[in-house]
Amino acid sequence: MSNYDVDAIRADFPILHQEHSPGKPLIYLDNGASSQRPEAVIESMNDYYRRYHANVHRGIHKLSAEATDAYERVRGKVQRFINAEREQEIVFTRGTTEAVNLVMQTWGRQNIGAGDVIIATVMEHHANIVPWQMLAAEKGCTIRYLSVLDDGSLNMAQLDEWLATESVKLVTVIHTSNTLGTINPVAEITRKAHDSGALILVDAAQSVPHMPVDVQSLNIDFLVFSGHKMCGPTGVGVLYAKYDLLEAMPPFMGGGDMIERVTLEGSTWNEVPHKFEAGTPSIAEVIGLGAAVDYLEHIGMTSIHEHELQIVNYAYGQISQMDGVQVYGGADRGGLISFNINGLHAHDVAQILDSEGVAVRSGHHCTQPLHDALGISASARASFYLYNTREEVDVWLSAVEKARRVFAR
Ligand SMILES: Cc1ncc(COP(=O)(O)O)c(C=O)c1O
Incomplete structure (x- = not known):
């Protein structure tokens, strides 16, 4: 950690070198929604468009071979990044949402029927609730949601009970909660799911960008994440699934590239994974994702995680002391904090913070059921990443303090 050079990291991100308004630096604390990109990622995509743009998997000519090679090389990078056993286990999608829908439409439709149960959690992002509700409406299966305890952790007793008494086919869980920051015990949940014959799908949209995730040691069946939250471009994400599952799953969309022979x-x-990648893929974006993986690996996921923990522990220690400020979730958390200031709507909080140059998210963060369970309709959220500093946290804290003093009733 001592050689974690946040200034050098910041220098890599062109967007961070601007003022929000005269005299106020831009402080970007909306990384949970989408992170920023280093020059190397932007350049990798420019380079593709400038030097070797062509479609992939179809041409014999030099440019197409070069583009195909660059695109396919990223599969190997992502495989190593999450320690998948084979590179064919990496399917490129448009993002986390599409990856969950892929699993629902293919594996879900094939394997889940009336009377079966899917266990999810109250803290899931809508992307990992709505597709399963669509499947339940079609198939007549039931979804049970693990409740969230006061410290932001999951009700594991419910998991044990439902696994023991119901015909559970799938357990699906958010790895790091995008609202509470809770890092869920995925290894334990996976073990329990497997012991009762269920599979596990992990929504890693907020974990893979921030800490080392090893799909083999966790023994995960399906894992999904997005490029744009990990210094990569929008429009690309990943479905990891064990090879045998992918082999047995029917295709997702039909069209070019996903076929062997059409009459x-x-x-x-x-063959897998191309069976799941119909049509021209997001070639530049996949190449950009590869550059993002290179960038994050160069810094080191363990160092990034440690840096974020230092930042969030400091931030949590400060904000949880403030009178009139509600913080959601426990002290043990990944790098984000959702909060409300008594007497102010979260959107007003975000607007006041924005006037101080601080970008935070406000609203329900696509976790309406969790907000319902917390008894609130919205919250503001500061989410940190590898380039955020303690000084930025201090600006955020003083802006929160100012909002509380000046504006809260
Ligand atoms: C935990 C979690 N899951 C899923 C998603 C959806 O990701 P995307 O919009 O990139 O598909 C997000 C994005 O906010 C998220 O935070």
Whole structure:
């Protein structure tokens, strides 16, 4: 940690070198929604468009071969990044949302029926609730949601009870909560799910960008995440699934690239993972994701995680002392804090902070059921990343303090 050079990291991100308004530096604390990109990621995409843009998997010519090679190389990078066993276990999607929908439409439709149960949690992002509700409406299966305890952790007794008494086919859980910051015990949940014959899907949209995640040691069946939250571009994400599962799953979308042979009477499917990547993929974005993985690996995921823990522990220690400020979740958390100031709507808080140059998210953060359970309709959220500093946290804290003093009733 001592050689974690946050100034050098910040220098890599062109967008951070601007003033929000005269005399006020831009302080970006909305990384949970989307992170920023270093020059190396932006340049990797420019380079592709400038030097070797062509479609992938289809041309014999030099540019197409070069583009295909660059695109496919990223599969290997992502495989190593999350320690998947084989590179064919990496499917490129448009993001976390599409990856969950892929699993629902293929594995879910094939394996889940009336009378079956899916266990999710109250703290899931809508992306990991709505697709399963659509499946339940179609198939007549039931979704049970693990409740959240006061310290922001999951009700594990419910998990034990439901696994023992219900026909559970899938347990699905957010790894790091995008609202509470809770880092859920995925290894333990996976072990319990497997012991009762269920599979596990982990929403890693807020964990893979921030800490080392090893799908083999966690023994995860399905893992999903997005490029744009990990210094990569929008429009690209990843579904990791164990090879045998992918082999047995039907295709997601039909079209070019995902087929082996098409006749007027019918078609056969390409091999895994291409079976799941119909049409021209997001080539530049996949290449950008590869550059993001290189960048994060160069700094080191353990160092990034430690840096964020230092930042969030400091921030939590300060904000949880403030009178008239509600903080949601426990002290033990990943790098984000959702909060409210008594007497102010979260959108007003975000607007006041914005006038101080501090960008935070406000609203329900796509976790309406969790907000319902907390008895609130909205919260403000500061979410940190590898380039945020303690000085920025101090500016945020004084802006919160000012909002509380000047504006709160
Ligand atoms: C935990 C979690 N899951 C899923 C998503 C959806 O990601 P995307 O919009 O990139 O598909 C997000 C994004 O906010 C998230 O934080």
